[in-house]
Amino acid sequence: MTRPASSAFPRVVLLLLLVAGAAAACRVGAPGAPGSSATAEEALRFLQEVNDTAARLAVEQQRAGWVASTYITTDTQAIAARANQAFIDAMARYAREATRFDDVELPPDARRQLELLKVMLVVATPSDAGEAEELANLMASMEATYGRGTWCADPAKRETCLDIEQITEVMASSRDPQRLRQVWEGWHTIAIPMKKDYARFVELANKGARELGFADAGAMWRAKYDMPPDAFTKELDRLWEQVRPLYVSLHAYVRMKLRQRYGDLVPADGPIPAHLLGNIWAQDWSNIAPLVAEGSVRPAFSLTEILKRRNMSATDMVRVGERFFTSLGFEPLPPTFWERSLFVQPSDRAVVCHASAWNIDLVDDLRIKMCIDPTEEDFTTIHHELGHNFYQRAYNSLPVLFRDSANDGFHEALGDTIGLSVTPEYLVKIGLLDRAPDASGDIGLLLGRALDKIAFLPFGLLVDQWRWQVFSGEVGPDAYNRAWWDLRLKYQGVAPPSPRGEEFFDPGAKYHVPAVTPYTRYFLAHILQFQFHRALAQAAGCTGPLHRCSIYESEEAGKRLQAMMEMGLSRPWPEALEALTGSREMDATAIRDYFAPLQAWLDRQLEGQPKGW
Ligand SMILES: [Zn+2]
Numbered sequence: 274m275t276r277p278a279s280s281a282f283p284r285v286v287l288l289l290l291l292v293a294g295a296a297a298a299c300r301v302g303a304p305g306a307p308g309s310s311a312t313a314e315e316a317l318r319f320l321q322e323v324n325d326t327a328a329r330l331a332v333e334q335q336r337a338g339w340v341a342s343t344y345i346t347t348d349t350q351a352i353a354a355r356a357n358q359a360f361i362d363a364m365a366r367y368a369r370e371a372t373r374f375d376d377v378e379l380p381p382d383a384r385r386q387l388e389l390l391k392v393m394l395v396v397a398t399p400s401d402a403g404e405a406e407e408l409a410n411l412m413a414s415m416e417a418t419y420g421r422g423t424w425c426a427d428p429a430k431r432e433t434c435l436d437i438e439q440i441t442e443v444m445a446s447s448r449d450p451q452r453l454r455q456v457w458e459g460w461h462t463i464a465i466p467m468k469k470d471y472a473r474f475v476e477l478a479n480k481g482a483r484e485l486g487f488a489d490a491g492a493m494w495r496a497k498y499d500m501p502p503d504a505f506t507k508e509l510d511r512l513w514e515q516v517r518p519l520y521v522s523l524h525a526y527v528r529m530k531l532r533q534r535y536g537d538l539v540p541a542d543g544p545i546p547a548h549l550l551g552n553i554w555a556q557d558w559s560n561i562a563p564l565v566a567e568g569s570v571r572p573a574f575s576l577t578e579i580l581k582r583r584n585m586s587a588t589d590m591v592r593v594g595e596r597f598f599t600s601l602g603f604e605p606l607p608p609t610f611w612e613r614s615l616f617v618q619p620s621d622r623a624v625v626c627h628a629s630a631w632n633i634d635l636v637d638d639l640r641i642k643m644c645i646d647p648t649e650e651d652f653t654t655i656h657h658e659l660g661h662n663f664y665q666r667a668y669n670s671l672p673v674l675f676r677d678s679a680n681d682g683f684h685e686a687l688g689d690t691i692g693l694s695v696t697p698e699y700l701v702k703i704g705l706l707d708r709a710p711d712a713s714g715d716i717g718l719l720l721g722r723a724l725d726k727i728a729f730l731p732f733g734l735l736v737d738q739w740r741w742q743v744f745s746g747e748v749g750p751d752a753y754n755r756a757w758w759d760l761r762l763k764y765q766g767v768a769p770p771s772p773r774g775e776e777f778f779d780p781g782a783k784y785h786v787p788a789v790t791p792y793t794r795y796f797l798a799h800i801l802q803f804q805f806h807r808a809l810a811q812a813a814g815c816t817g818p819l820h821r822c823s824i825y826e827s828e829e830a831g832k833r834l835q836a837m838m839e840m841g842l843s844r845p846w847p848e849a850l851e852a853l854t855g856s857r858e859m860d861a862t863a864i865r866d867y868f869a870p871l872q873a874w875l876d877r878q879l880e881g882q883p884k885g886w
Pocket of ligand 1: 661685688
């Protein structure tokens, strides 16, 4: 599971944590340079070598990574970092070499692998060794600045210092607007020193991208999506327009409730102050659910209480999750899964508890790593993580360069799709609930889910909108912060609690900016999961409200899933989407369908109230 909010760790561990750090092996000519004499045979031999090397280094990286995450010591961290760097260096070199074959005629499969190799890199290093090193240092430094980030109310007193975990806790639980504003402003000071580094980073990352034939680093990121970069941007806007009316209603409702609580601090018809939404980035509003939910919209039962009452062990819970997948027609997990996974937080050593799904040997050494408690959240997360595992196994016979999801939104979407099938009806079928409560009482559940998944959408969109503007040069260092807040106002309808001039660098206060992790994947995953869910629910013959549909025990849904998953990254994503949904287009109307009962309820609450900002 990747919570885009906080994750410092890769979701599924495969070929996706590529940050180039390699100095160039050789100077590469411009694509199509005359005198290029590369042949198709050479290209195929090259790809064979790339796939073999990638497999070998990725397995070493994952073994080292697994141990580093389940036995945190100085040494395991150092070994993992070295294995990581070996993998990154090799792939950075191969990406550069791949341009040798730009003009060679090749079978479509081989051409696709070469193109994927070039865009696998999050950042392409310039061929100049000095610049390559400078870029690697800048990236390490920005991430370290974020990682060390603390804000101290009184710098002379260490006990007043808060790190991001503590900041997160205050933002989630405090209802004192003074305190929230102080902490919000405090956290944003950690990014100020990054601004100069970021401007230089942009120059160097663009240089590397141009050497691979892209207009800039942002165009290189958008080139991962099987369509021209500009068409992809338009596609995202189209999806946002589909879902925006629901967001605007949710925004208006939450604003109204916050105004009841905080008075004129919250405008009647303007943007919501960003520090009042329960999250330092205002990207997940779940924490203010108690403020905005009426007594009558509370959930009808507590799965957490049921799990506790039944004394469900961690292994019991994972067994239930496995049965979900076998009921769809998938093979059971291999015995090694049960021997090698980590389900429970050990008492004798430090581990990374953040949930993740692994395929250590890229074949069937599947594992999950999480610290399971008997809670509804963990029960759903188990289903989510196993979704990654079954996806990983489905594409395990493809060339290594194709062993990933159809685009980087698909893996997370799939995990979350499975999570959406954890419904009251499913709990009845597996014997955890005696009978499903009447669906008329589901507004609490839908509102809670919307405060998480719908509130996230505009933020999921704007982080990369900002970076693409910066990479393209449309926004320079003299307008970084203004552009950031323009986007946050336009998409999220939030405003900072105080003026934010260019002396600040507020984008840097979000992990994924200094860590140079693309963000559009999370927006896509949030859109796609509902589209997947609607299509699978239809395949399963569910005719009730979408949020009550579970695909449990549907072999037809299992077949659709398998058809999509076994394609891995081998075909353009519209084909994978079609295999599952019957459509080649992403479609956010599934979100509207899913939340239709909530939309109707919100409309009633908002009668006579202003909407928009
Ligand atoms: Zn995940």
